[in-house]
Amino acid sequence: MVSMCLASRAAGPAVAAVTLMVLAVACRKTAPMSRLGCFETPAWAEAGGLQLRAESSGVALLLRHRTTVQRLHEDYSGGNPGVDPGQPAIYRYDSASARLDAAAEDAWRQAGGEVVDCDRQSALSAAPFVLDARERTLRWRDRAVAVAGRTVLILAAAPDGVRVAVLSARGSVAESVLPFLARTGTAGQHYHQVFSRRDASEQGEAVTLPMTSKSVALAGCWSADGRYVVYTDALFHHLCIVQPEAAGGDRR
Amino acid sequence: MRRRSRLCVLLAAALGASLGPAVASDVGQPHPSFALGATTSPFEPPKADDRTFMINSGGGLDTGCTFRSGGPLVIQIPVTRYAGPTNPDGTLQNAAALVAAGLLSRFANLTLPAYDVDFNTPTMPPDQPERDRVSFNGTPVDVLFRGNPAFLQGSNNIWLLNSFQIPIEKVKFPSARGAAGEAPTPEMNELRIDIDVANAPQGTELWCTAIDWASLDIKIMSPVILIHGNNSDGGFFARQGFTAGLTSQRLLWDNSISMATASVAAHSAQLDQLIPPIVKSFGVDSVHLIVHSKGGLDSRDYLARYQAGHDDTFKVLSLTTLSTPHNGSVLADVAVTREAAAARASYVEFSGFPGAANALAYLSGVDAGTPDLQTTTAAAFNAVNVSLLPGFTVYNATAADADQNGNARIDNAPDEYAELRTESASLRRIYAVNENSARGIVDVLYQILRNTSGVTVTFTRKKILGISYTVATLNSVPTAAPLGNDTLVTLPSGLGTGGYGGRTTNTRTFTGGAGRNHSSIANAGVASTVAPWIIAIEATKGDLK
Numbered sequence: 001m002v003s004m005c006l007a008s009r010a011a012g013p014a015v016a017a018v019t020l021m022v023l024a025v026a027c028r029k030t031a032p033m034s035r036l037g038c039f040e041t042p043a044w045a046e047a048g049g050l051q052l053r054a055e056s057s058g059v060a061l062l063l064r065h066r067t068t069v070q071r072l073h074e075d076y077s078g079g080n081p082g083v084d085p086g087q088p089a090i091y092r093y094d095s096a097s098a099r100l101d102a103a104a105e106d107a108w109r110q111a112g113g114e115v116v117d118c119d120r121q122s123a124l125s126a127a128p129f130v131l132d133a134r135e136r137t138l139r140w141r142d143r144a145v146a147v148a149g150r151t152v153l154i155l156a157a158a159p160d161g162v163r164v165a166v167l168s169a170r171g172s173v174a175e176s177v178l179p180f181l182a183r184t185g186t187a188g189q190h191y192h193q194v195f196s197r198r199d200a201s202e203q204g205e206a207v208t209l210p211m212t213s214k215s216v217a218l219a220g221c222w223s224a225d226g227r228y229v230v231y232t233d234a235l236f237h238h239l240c241i242v243q244p245e246a247a248g249g250d251r252r
Numbered sequence: 253m254r255r256r257s258r259l260c261v262l263l264a265a266a267l268g269a270s271l272g273p274a275v276a277s278d279v280g281q282p283h284p285s286f287a288l289g290a291t292t293s294p295f296e297p298p299k300a301d302d303r304t305f306m307i308n309s310g311g312g313l314d315t316g317c318t319f320r321s322g323g324p325l326v327i328q329i330p331v332t333r334y335a336g337p338t339n340p341d342g343t344l345q346n347a348a349a350l351v352a353a354g355l356l357s358r359f360a361n362l363t364l365p366a367y368d369v370d371f372n373t374p375t376m377p378p379d380q381p382e383r384d385r386v387s388f389n390g391t392p393v394d395v396l397f398r399g400n401p402a403f404l405q406g407s408n409n410i411w412l413l414n415s416f417q418i419p420i421e422k423v424k425f426p427s428a429r430g431a432a433g434e435a436p437t438p439e440m441n442e443l444r445i446d447i448d449v450a451n452a453p454q455g456t457e458l459w460c461t462a463i464d465w466a467s468l469d470i471k472i473m474s475p476v477i478l479i480h481g482n483n484s485d486g487g488f489f490a491r492q493g494f495t496a497g498l499t500s501q502r503l504l505w506d507n508s509i510s511m512a513t514a515s516v517a518a519h520s521a522q523l524d525q526l527i528p529p530i531v532k533s534f535g536v537d538s539v540h541l542i543v544h545s546k547g548g549l550d551s552r553d554y555l556a557r558y559q560a561g562h563d564d565t566f567k568v569l570s571l572t573t574l575s576t577p578h579n580g581s582v583l584a585d586v587a588v589t590r591e592a593a594a595a596r597a598s599y600v601e602f603s604g605f606p607g608a609a610n611a612l613a614y615l616s617g618v619d620a621g622t623p624d625l626q627t628t629t630a631a632a633f634n635a636v637n638v639s640l641l642p643g644f645t646v647y648n649a650t651a652a653d654a655d656q657n658g659n660a661r662i663d664n665a666p667d668e669y670a671e672l673r674t675e676s677a678s679l680r681r682i683y684a685v686n687e688n689s690a691r692g693i694v695d696v697l698y699q700i701l702r703n704t705s706g707v708t709v710t711f712t713r714k715k716i717l718g719i720s721y722t723v724a725t726l727n728s729v730p731t732a733a734p735l736g737n738d739t740l741v742t743l744p745s746g747l748g749t750g751g752y753g754g755r756t757t758n759t760r761t762f763t764g765g766a767g768r769n770h771s772s773i774a775n776a777g778v779a780s781t782v783a784p785w786i787i788a789i790e791a792t793k794g795d796l797k
Binding site for chain 2: 134
């Protein structure tokens with residue numbers, strides 16, 4: 001069960017908006033690092049894929065969730081003609097107010113920024129960083145890299161080719177009885193950090209995320225402009241948005 | 253020397269005019285000039301690829317008609333394909349075994365157009381007709397293989413295509429695959445033409461020749477790329493014995509792909525990046541994919557969406573899936589439905605499932621790959637993917653039942669899940685403490701798959717101590733008949749019955765005493781089963797054709 005900094009059940013759109021605002025504020029209180037927003041995403045809550053697109057103004061980030069059927073419909077140019085895939089659900093994250101609100105498809109089309117498909121972004125190489133999948137440790141070339149948590153969960157290479165986001169957890173991985181079905185996650189505090197691929201130097205400080213991955217694994221994705229890193233769980237029930245630049249990092 | 257030669261020729265020509273057939277030589281004859289690198293003969297060179305190694309420019313080629321004193325013609329033919337371990341001299345260590353296994357042609361076919369080879373032109377003693385000796389890697393070709401002529405063949409002032417059979421054990425290959433996704437370092441094979449050797453003892457040189465291009469054609473098996481399943485790694489194929497099985501079949505393979513756990517769409521995008529450099533490192537333009545579990549869905553997505561972009565550089569000859577859940581797995585339905593229900597409810601209950609089904613939630617989880625293993629997701633995937641799979645590729649599938657002794661359950665004796673423990677530290681720990689507990693857990697997985705075709709969920713409100721709670725109930729939709737399964741994938745799903753199965757050419761189910769679980773479906777015995785499939789495919793449409 002993914003735990004959030006504040007438990008919440010959205011009972012309706014109005015309540016949801018208020019809830020999300022409260023949740024964002026609460027998250028910022030418990031996680032003192034600036035520029036962190038964590039939210040429930042009741043409009044999603046289903047497996048699929050995530051796309052990101054920043055508004056040209058730079059003020060907001062749009063997050064577009066495609067269900068599996070919607071993704072197949074788009075990726076396979078029309079998909080199954082006998083199935084109406086419906087419209088992907090979109091959220092707009094305002095970085096100034098740290099609000100997450102539902103948005104329309106028009107907002108997505110008009111955003112202007114480059115679209116990032118998080119599935120495709122996962123193909124970006126993080127080399128020379130290597131995540132040892134068995135030991136759950138991080139190496140840069142032959143050198144071990146110390147991270148905030150004892151268990152390294154995710155490497156997410158940024159589109160700029162320089163930075164890598166690293167998600168780690170204080171707890172250890174609980175091995176699944178049937179790994180091919182799923183891996184279990186990691187309990188304990190989770191941390192977001194950014195490192196340079198050039199020299200393994202840390203960019204800014206570790207950000208404490210108010211989510212765990214004990215039973216549902218997390219994934220990370222950068223916006224095209226490198227201003228946001230979005231963490232979601234595998235079933236898209238929750239997300240956290242980190243702004244690395246705002247957290248004090250310099251891009252080397 | 254030249255002058256003497258010419259005098260002899262003139263005398264011979266004069267005698268010939270009165271005594272019989274004309275006596276000739278190339279001395280003083282006009283010959284066309286050749287541009288370096290151009291195709292100077294009427295024979296178009298073959299297209300160089302991973303089985304035809306061709307040189308059309310460089311030393312020894314396009315020299316103009318060359319006499320012995322201008323020779324010998326030494327031509328280096330680069331072989332650019334890795335074919336296995338080599339000896340210090342570059343020849344294959346196990347060429348005979350590869351030939352015996354049908355993975356390599358017994359001969360390389362050496363072809364070269366030669367100009368103005370006066371092989372049958374009459375001469376007056378002591379002059380001799382043109383004899384241009386051909387050697388390959390230092391040995392005359394007639395010594396290498398007695399069926400070869402010792403010399404170039406041809407006629408006056410014409411180009412003739414010459415062919416020789418080179419025993420494959422005399423051909424030099426690259427000693428290693430290319431590093432970091434680069435092509436192998438080419439290994440040079442020396443073709444040497446000693447011109448007009450028959451007149452050498454007399455100290456005359458009467459004949460000249462030229463070579464336009466040279467090629468070596470070899471029939472050889474394409475390598476295999478292995479792609480792992482969900483939350484696994486390339487080492488899986490070694491741990492389960494599959495790579496050893498392929499090696500015993502003398503197949504070349506690569507299991508370097510290890511992808512972090514992710515969705516089918518994410519993995520197919522990664523395969524789009526990972527497969528091309530592996531193909532290039534072998535120096536080939538065709539490969540076979542053998543894949544385990546979710547790796548089959550990843551590969552199908554890759555083939556349908558990305559392979560066309562690589563068809564100019566390489567083809568995928570075959571895709572062989574080892575227990576891929578082509579129709580999904582009810583276990584994924586249970587895991588995802590339970591997790592989604594838990595987000596909405598205070599409690600999750602199970603109805604119609606084996607007693608310990610709820611424990612599955614605590615012994616496994618949901619990762620980014622799990623949702624794509626659901627039966628509904630697989631159905632949606634099949635609806636769009638199957639028709640877009642490349643027609644060139646041949647599709648094969650295997651599936652298995654873990655119940656070897658046919659008692660409809662998983663046992664410790666015989667140990668029907670030992671290989672699952674190899675892949676799961678958690679299961680190993682449980683087994684170490686209590687074998688029956690470990691057996692029971694695996695049996696729950698087996699029974700769910702055996703008896704459940706789908707999962708529904710209902711939400712109800714219940715009051716406990718006056719407090720109202722939401723309770724989610726997962727209901728089992730029973731199967732029409734018990735389904736054999738390997739503890740993750742049923743037999744029909746592994747074969748893609750009703751969907752992907754319509755595209756398969758070779759299929760095999762491992763049941764009864766030959767049964768396999770979801771790990772041992774990748775053991776050496778299965779490798780020996782699927783190897784003949786891909787060798788036959790190679791002989792039909794690949795580099796053994």
